[in-house]
Amino acid sequence: MFIGNISYLSFMKSKNTPAEPTKSELEILQVLWKCGPSTVRFVNDQLNEEKREVNYTSTLKLMQIMFEKGLVDRDDSQMKHVYTAAVEEKKMKAMLLDKFVETLYDGSASTLMMQLLGNKKTSKKELEAIREILKKLDQ
Template sequence: MTAEQPIHKQPEPTKSELEILQVLWAHGPSTVRFVNDQLNEQKRAVQYTSTLKLMQIMVEKQMLDRDESSMKHIYSAALEEQKTKGLLLDRFVDSMFNGSASSLMMQLLGNKKTSKKELQAMKDLLDKMEDGKK
């Protein structure tokens, strides 16, 4: 018999932590300076020291890994992108739409202009899901 592994609950990133993770997911392992520059270009004005402190906290929370083997520390995402996005989406659907993915889709389709190409992709996905259930 094997002992069961303890379940390690993945931490839920805050909005600021998610912004940092998105930079690292898109660009790979990076310095604090690079991440801070990206945040300033993409999001809003952020002080270098604020980014550094938050990334240090994220290492403590096991959201980031830090390579200290060179003079410039290199940070990388310790959380998997798809798993994290799936977790956040599940929590969002649960809290905002009582767990109903179809209610979320109806809201999205009602609020945005959806192109014919996007609609066709959704239809194709639904067809594949239907075929998988048969």
């Protein structure tokens, strides 16, 4: 029997609600988002250059786990497997932002804004950029 529509299985883990990455997993995702499909070797080199010293097999293991979780896809037709982020950067970051706002600011974006604007590190340039965004929203 052929079942064409399997949407009733949508409660299962899927790309709609991807597993939440751990800190280390997020670091790896960032590399994949920034640099595109990469080998373990490349990702590991990036981490060592930009983040911290980490053994090759540690990165390998982590990426294998991420594959099992569905956080990355992988092309293993060649010896050097090529990994790709399986979750869109925007979607994932939106998800993390949502959760962040929820836990810290009770879901209130404007409260977060006030924190952000009261923060020394938010420069005048940033402020200008934010005004621009709001302006464009008007149009």
